[in-house]
Amino acid sequence: MDFITWTFSSGAPDLDKPLLIDPSDTTKSLSYNGLRSQVRRLLSGLQAVGVSPGDCVCVNSFNDVFYTTLYLGIIGSGAIFTAVNPSYTSQELIHHFRLTKPKILIVEPHLIGATLNAASDVAIPDSSIYLFDVVKENHNAGGQLNLQSWETLLTYGERDWIVPDAVTKTVAVYSQTSGTTGLPKAALIPHSYLVSQAALRLTGNSLPYTPRRLTALPPFHAFAAPILPSSIREGIVTYVMRRFDMRSFIEHTAQFEISETFLPPPVLVGLPLSPFSSKENLKTLRQILFGGASLRYSNQVPLYEILHSDASIQPVWGMTEIGWISAGVWPEKHVDDSVGRMLPGFEIKVLKGDGSTLAEEGESGDIFVRSPDMMLGYLDNEDATREAFDQDGWLRTGDVGRVTGEHKVFIDDRRKDLLKVRGWQVSPAEIEAILLQHPEIVDAGVIGVPLANGTGDLPRAYVVLQPESKLSPDEIKAFASASLAKYKVPEEIVFIDSIPRNPTGKILRRELREKAVASIGPEPSPISVQEGSARGPLKYIQIPPHNPIMGPKHM
Structure with a gap:
């Protein structure tokens, strides 16, 4: 199944209730049906202004409820979605634009300066730049640029999304990654990768609580990729913060009785130290997943003391090139320094230092991973693609570690210069x-x-x-x-x-x-x-x- 069809194959009981919500302004929200309609209008508009299957559309913005419309609408139009870190300088943007060759740019007004400088360098005309003017405080930050609002793309009626013939081979996203070394590359991410990753976050009826999610993760990051599509498909109410702020995060958690959230390790360390944290404010949290770096169990203990009694802090280990590989499994308490258990569909092999002999169970070595739904390679970089995989299609992670008999993965060191x-x-x-x-x-x-x-x-x-x-x-x-x-x-x-x-x-x-x-x-x-x-x-x-x-x- 293609990614858009999968995401909008919902069994949720109420398709008109608020589903994606801005916690700082709850009047700003999208229901399942509202999102689906808006995605259909956006992809219609993109096609009307000349975006064809295989073209690239680039987004430069902080997170927002309507960011999901861009993500799904661009892919649904048949184009390839790509995004950049909002902190990027003009020089970093130029590198990404030259690599991905976007036909359309959609940029938050607050970030327009660096984007225009980079666009000029690579000859992207102003007529191909749209303002993502969804935030009140920077609505006019574009000045007198006379750039079109992204809302003009919503005025061409609705159309069905394009369903690719081969979901395992059709690129949906250019995902920026440093790979194992060098300047950022663009990993070619197919529809099947996105579907398989989002499916990992489906809960079914297995939870003894009603999940309510809060995320402040950058939506283009591989750690964030499964969260919103799975929420949409299952009808899980998800609150979307524009960017992380500790006090606001804690207040939103308490106000909206958040049960699940996704954080980087420094936040986990800082959360129990905040004067705004208390057991009363965080008592509804049942699952916290963290990724992007490792975190020793001893550094998680202070946070456990102010969470719900059955809360679980779970690691996620993965790579842009293949997505989540291992994670903690709720309701198991994660009390060691592993990066969780291997997830369904993933194979891991560990090779000794000679590179040709399999390590014994629990023995440390170079970690290789494989799954049916990995990246297809790096954009316009055959050398880097060859270096990423061995002759049997195993991806070199660049990590040194071990796998126990319980299928838990421990990362001991890194080979890659990252x-x-x-x-x-x-x-x-x-x-x-x-x-x-x-x-x-x-x-x-x-x-x-x-x-x-x-x-x-x-x-x-x-x-x-x-x-x-x-x-x-x-x-x-x-x-x-x-x-x-x-x-x-x-x-x-x-x-x-x-x-x-x-x-x-x-x-x-x-x-x-x-x-x-x-x-x-x-x-x-x-x-x-x-x-x-x-x-x-x-x-x-x-x-x-x-x-x-x-x-x-x-x-």
Whole structure:
């Protein structure tokens, strides 16, 4: 079944009640029937303005109730949906536009500046740019640009969505990913991938409570992909936050008696520390799923103390290229440091260091995964596609870990040169390429320094300067900020005489990590992170407990 047909194959009893709701303004909502009608109108409008099957439409916006209309309507028109992080700079947008070649851009007015700069660079005309003007406070942020509102696309009547002939081979989404290294790539995601992932979140009648969901996840993130389609199909009321804010999140949870939510690890650490948290406010939560980085069980214990007595905090492990691979299974209490059990339909093999021998049960090695519904490859990047898969179609995860007899997966290390920064994948090579554009920087190497609470990495750049350079750490950060989203900008700058490389020129990140370990000193408290002053000693700072993640102002 194609993704749109699957999503709108509902057995929900009341198709006209509010289904997707803005918790900050409950008058802003969509019912199942209202969403279905709006999707049919949007896809009709896209087709009317010349969008054909196989064309790409790109969205640049924070989350919104009507974002789901864009997502489903673009795919239903036969086009390929893609989206970008709202914190992206013009340079990052240019890379994505050149790669995906969008025919239409739909952008929130507040983000129009960087988008217009990038669109001009790749020759996307203003007539192909529509304002996603759904938020009152930035409704006029586009100024006197005379760009069309996205609502003009809803004025062409309704049409049925296009049903592809081969759902396993027809691309529905270009999903941005760093893969295992290098600049962001676009994973080719077919309809079957989206359907199989959303099906994992179907509850049927198995829960002893009525699920009510709250999400603040960026809708283009692979962790978020299954949530709303499964909610729509089952008629589960879901509240959609524009972006994460700790106080609002807690208030919404209490007000709307939320039972299920989906969060990145830093939020889980910060939630019990917030002055707004209490057992009274969070007593209805029964399931919290977290993904984007690992989190030790010991860091989950404080949160358990203020949740419902049978609540379960569950990990999710996966990749953009294949989706959720393993997760915790409710109502089982997750009390170890695994990333959950293998999900139905997934195969995992673990190879020893020689790359050809299967590891024994519980023995650590390189993890490969396979399922019937993976990405089809990387857009216009055959070399990266070949590197991602072995000869038998197994996907190289780049993770080192083990699988127990109970089908639980433990991640012990990473082979791939990727950082996990507040739930986002970050490529060191991308940061290095930007730093090397500065005329006073001779060489650079970037690593991630693990946060003490186990929620991800802190980006650190080792930098070699020209002999007479007086460049300061703040100047380097400012230079990087002009080209990189804030969460990618190195938080630590360490000056060094040379970057260790092997004879072929590859950075020896292991040696840089050893330098980092040597400079850290005694282990800090469980809720601190490392921050280094350039040419000076490292110190420790506390993680801000109230607004730890989600949205450029917190990145």
